[in-house]
Amino acid sequence: MVFLVAALLVMGVVLGTVAHTPLPVTLAGAAFIAIWLSLFTAREVRARGRRN
Template sequence: MLFLVVSLFLFGALLGTAGHVPVPVTVLGGIAITAWLAVFFWRERRKSGVKGASR
């Protein structure tokens, strides 16, 4: 999943809207998205109760 996030970030920085804003803004956006995904992952993992449990 992290590979996907990094790939999309780099692709966006080279070709997308991120190419039109300053690099620090792009980096902060990437960090914010990564943090949001990490929180989402942690909450979903906690919700399942048992590691590796299927729904």
């Protein structure tokens, strides 16, 4: 999952989309997405445990 976030960030920099925003803003956005994905994964794992 962290690899996915890093890959998207690198792709954005290469394509120039993220290059127009300051680095701290980009890193804050990447951290937000990583936390969001982590919480979603934890919720799904917990829900799957209840179904089984």
